[in-house]
Amino acid sequence: MSLESQGIQSKKPKLNLNLHENIKDLSEFKLGSVLQNSTNRKVVCLRGSFQSKEGEAVVILEKTAFSVDDLTSDSKFFCEKNQLEKIFHNDVYGDYKYFPIQELNSIKATIIHPATEKHIAKYSSQTFYIIEETPDIYFEIVLPHITDQKFDLQWVYNILEHKSESDRILVEDTDPNNGFVMVPDLKWNGEIDTLYFLAIIKKINIKSIRDLTSDHLPLLKNIRDKGIAAIKNKYGLESSDLRIYFHYQPSFYHLHVHFTYLRHEAPGILTERAHLLTTVINNIELLSDYYQRSTIPFVVRENDKWFDKFVEKGIVKRRNGI
Template sequence: MAPQFNLHDFELERVLNDDPQTHSVTLLGRQRIASETQQDPGPQAAIVRIEKTALPKFSDGLVVKTQVIESTDIYTWLFGWLQPSDSSPDLKINAIYPATETHIRKYSKQSVHIVRETPELYESIVKPYIEAFPSSRTQWVTDILTGTSEAEKVLFRSPPSSPDGFLILPDMKWDTVTLGSLYLVALALSSEVKCLRDVKKRHLPMLKAIRRETRRIVEERFGLESTQLRLFVHYQPSYYHFHVHIVNANYLGLQNMAAGQAHLLDDIISLLEVDSSPEGVIFQRMTLTYSLGENHGLFAPMMAAQAGLEDSEAGARPTAVA
C-alpha cells in the first residue's frame, strides 16, 4: 500500500503551476514517511493541488468583514471575508503521494501545441506509448472497479453479467456538494478499451447505456435535467482506461473541455452510427487533432512527426497554372 499523505508534514519545494482562472495552485514538496513497520526511505515527492471551493449560498451574516479597495463615482471595489463554516470548506485539496517524475511533468506549467495524429502515427508512435504503460499506473482505477476503494461513492454499477459494463461515481475534482460544479465519471469495467481510438460500433450499447443511466441518476439524485449535462471523452486522456466525463453544462472554464481534447459523447455515438464500414472502426481511420503539453511523453515524437505531415501535404498540392 502507498504511504498515507499528511498535509501537516508537507514541506514546500516549489510552485508547479498557478491558475487565477480556476483559483488553484499546484505545489511540489516532500514528506518523510514515518512508519514503525517499514524502513524509512527518506523524503518522498508529493504534489498538492489546492483550489478554492464554490461560494456557499448567500445569506445574512455570510460576509463578516469588508475593506474598501477603491471607489469611483457609482463603482466600489471591496475585499471581503466570509464567516467560517464547518459545512462549507474554503479549499479542496488533492494530493499525489508518492509522486513520480511523470506526475511532476504533467502538473507543471507548460505550453501546449496542436498536433495531428493520423492512423499511421497512432500505430507507430501512440499505440506503443500506451502499451508501454505499466499496470501500476492505473492500479487506482482497478481498485475502484473491484470495490477495494471508493465503493461507498458508486452511484451505479452494471450487473455482473453485462458484457460492456461500467460504473458511475463522483470525480475527484468535485466537492460532492456544489451542484453548479457537478462532476461525475463513468468507468468501463473492462480494460479492453484504452482510449477513443479503441471505440468501435460494437461498443454502442455501452455508450448509450452510459448516457441513459447518467441522465436517470443525475435527475433522480441531483434534480438536474438531461439537457443540463455535458458528457465527453478526452483524447489524449489523462489515463488509459476508457472513461466518460459527466459535468454540469453550466460549469464553464475548465481547460479539459477545450476543443480538440474533449469529444462529446453524443457526437461519438453519432459517428459510430453513420459509419458504414463492416467493422465500425471509424475512430481508427480518422486523423485526430488535439493539444499536447511540452511535458507530455508523446510531445517530442509527435512534434517531430508533424514536419512529415506538412511535407506530404505540400507534395500533394496541385501545381498552379501560369
C-alpha cells in the same frame, strides 16, 4: 469477476496510504516549487514533500465555487461576523476585500503522495502543441507509447473491484460487456454547481475512443441512459443540463466518460480535447470503424516524454526552433 481471475496483475507496489489515513493539516508539507498558478481557475499546484514521509508530493489548492443554495436572504455571507476592508471608492463604485467566516472560506485540497514524475509533469505549467493524429501516427507513435509506458491503473481497478470509493458509487451496472461504475471525479467539491462524475467501464481492453466500433454502441448507450437517469434521480438535473464527453488523449487509458454540469467550466472541455458522447455514438452509427479511420486532434505538452518523437518525425516543431 475480479481482475486477478482475468489474468490481470498489477506490477505496481501498493501505495503508502499512511499519509492519507492520518493527515490533519499541511504543517509538515515542505514546499519545493510552484508547478502552476492558474489565475483564471484560481488553482495553484505545488511540488514538495512531507516530513517523515518518503517520496515527493503534489498538493493542489483550489478556491471553491459559490453555491447558489448558500446565497439566500438569511445566508451567513450577509452577517456582521464577516468583514469588509475598503480599498477605495469612486462615486457609486466601491472596491473591497471581503473576509467571510471560516465555514464559508474553504479551499479544496488534493494531495498526491507519493507523486511520480508523471504526476509532476501533469500539473506543471508548460508549452502545448496541437497534433493532428492520423491513424498512421496513432499506430506508429501513440499506441507504442501507451503500451510501453504501462500507465498505473491500480486506482481504477480498486474502484471496479470495490476496494476503494465503494461508498461514493452513484450507479453501477455489473454486466461484463456493457457495465460501468459511476463515481464522483476527484476534482468535484460536492456542490451541484460544479457537479462532475466519471463513468468507468467494466471491460479492461478498451483504452480510448480510438478502440470504439459499432460493437460498443450498446455499451455507450447504456452509459448515456443510466448515467443521465442516476443524476436526474439524485440531483434533479435533466439531460439538457449535462455535458457528457470523452477526453482524447485521456488522462488514463481505461475508457471512461465524463458527466459534468453544463454551467460548470470544467478543465478539459475545449474542442481540442473533448468529444461529446452523442457525437461519438452518431459517428459510429454512420461508420462502424470511424475512429480507426479518422484524424483526431489532441494536445501534447513539450515536457511529455513522447514529444521528442513527434519532433523527430517532423510532425511538430519546437517554438524555440531547437
